[in-house]
Amino acid sequence: MRRRKRRQSRSKRIATLIVLSAIAISLGIATIVSYAGGTFSGTAFVATTLSLMAVFTITAIVLSTPTVKGKIGEARVSRRLKKLAKKNGGQVFDNVIIPGENDKTSQIDHIYVCNYGVFVVETKNYAGRIYGNDNQKYWKQVLAYGHSKNELYNPVKQNITHIIRLKEIIKMDISPISVIVFVKANTDFIESDYVYRISDLKYLLNDMEKTLDDNAVENICTTITEYKLNPVKTDKEHIQEIKQMKQDIDNNICPRCGGELVLRKGTNGSFYGCSNYPKCKFTKKA
Numbered sequence: 001m002r003r004r005k006r007r008q009s010r011s012k013r014i015a016t017l018i019v020l021s022a023i024a025i026s027l028g029i030a031t032i033v034s035y036a037g038g039t040f041s042g043t044a045f046v047a048t049t050l051s052l053m054a055v056f057t058i059t060a061i062v063l064s065t066p067t068v069k070g071k072i073g074e075a076r077v078s079r080r081l082k083k084l085a086k087k088n089g090g091q092v093f094d095n096v097i098i099p100g101e102n103d104k105t106s107q108i109d110h111i112y113v114c115n116y117g118v119f120v121v122e123t124k125n126y127a128g129r130i131y132g133n134d135n136q137k138y139w140k141q142v143l144a145y146g147h148s149k150n151e152l153y154n155p156v157k158q159n160i161t162h163i164i165r166l167k168e169i170i171k172m173d174i175s176p177i178s179v180i181v182f183v184k185a186n187t188d189f190i191e192s193d194y195v196y197r198i199s200d201l202k203y204l205l206n207d208m209e210k211t212l213d214d215n216a217v218e219n220i221c222t223t224i225t226e227y228k229l230n231p232v233k234t235d236k237e238h239i240q241e242i243k244q245m246k247q248d249i250d251n252n253i254c255p256r257c258g259g260e261l262v263l264r265k266g267t268n269g270s271f272y273g274c275s276n277y278p279k280c281k282f283t284k285k286a
């Protein structure tokens with residue numbers, strides 16, 4: 001608890017420092033600009049200060065949007081993986097879209113292929129403390145000392161789906177390794193061997209054995225490269241697909257098979273299940 005508090009006040013200090021630096025830089029440049037004609041121009045000083053402040057504010061707002069934050073997080077993970085590849089060989093692929101079930105697609109954040117295996121990496125940008133284990137369907141995110149709680153779909157389960165899809169396109173008898181990276185959340189309360197903090201990625205290959213020969217690595221890389229060059233769907237189409245899926249779920253249509261989601265009573269309370277059960281096991285919360 002103490003450690004958390006200190007960490008938070010440090011990030012607050014860093015934020016204050018950044019804001020003060022932005023103000024100082026703005027005033028400094030404004031001073032230089034306003035002396036450009038040889039004499040001091042008050043109008044130029046005010047105009048430059050205001051426009052620089054606006055630029056800094058807009059940049060800060062853009063950088064704090066979830067999409068941009070997500071992209072920054074993914075770029076950081078990609079850099080770490082590429083460092084590993086530089087040292088240990090192999091290749092890193094970012095944002096790979098492959099076929100999923102029923103004409104849907106699966107989007108994999110990163111795949112690292114090397115002699116040590118095929119690492120399927122899912123990046124998560126959540127903040128706060130995360131609670132969960134391999135078996136739970138949903139994990140919990142706790143923010144602001146417990147004042148705010150959210151649920152997220154268990155990323156270990158999410159990545160299992162990615163691995164199944166990837167195996168289908170690789171068509172080799174291999175067992176891809178699941179890696180979930182939390183870029184900034186506190187992962188101390190997660191019970192899973194698949195979860196890494198970004199700073200621990202450098203230990204990813206520790207105690208690992210080489211299981212793939214160069215030929216296998218090359219074949220797998222060729223297959224993934226083909227999907228990168230001729231994507232089954234573009235990023236935009238994949239995002240549209242996810243939106244459609246959410247809409248279907250809201251309208252009680254099963255996103256997996258198109259069946260109807262019907263209210264059922266279970267031992268742990270009511271829930272919506274697919275009308276095609278037991279063939280389809282999709283459920284949503286009541």
Ligand SMILES: [Zn+2]
Binds near residue numbers: 254255275276282
């Ligand atoms: Zn269904």
